[in-house]
Amino acid sequence: MATELDEFEQSMRREINAFLGPTASKPQRERATEDRVGGLAFRTKRTPAKGSSIKTGYIVKLAVRNKPLEWDTVFEHQSTSISRLEAQLQAEKAAHKAGYRIIGHVIDIKPL
Numbered sequence: 001m002a003t004e005l006d007e008f009e010q011s012m013r014r015e016i017n018a019f020l021g022p023t024a025s026k027p028q029r030e031r032a033t034e035d036r037v038g039g040l041a042f043r044t045k046r047t048p049a050k051g052s053s054i055k056t057g058y059i060v061k062l063a064v065r066n067k068p069l070e071w072d073t074v075f076e077h078q079s080t081s082i083s084r085l086e087a088q089l090q091a092e093k094a095a096h097k098a099g100y101r102i103i104g105h106v107i108d109i110k111p112l
Helices: 002-020 028-037 084-097
Strands: 058-065 073-079 102-111
Touching (some): 073 084, 084 102
């Protein structure tokens, strides 16, 4: 059972290396070290730095107000979600958290 699992794991690593292309030209010893350490399929997650380096997501602009007869103000939220609907929901939650009681409508949703 363990040998079948090892064979399957080795064949999957060969297929991954063949798919990735340029990394497949490395010697077998280096690739095994990368896999063991955490390269290729087991790479650690890299979180984007806060601020302007976010490259995926949407900028959502909402029309919000505190009182029913008040002029609309624009509330802008930057979301890292790849879903437009989820980005809109996150923006609405952020607006409520910021203290705006009434959310009129979505003004604009732009991808980053």
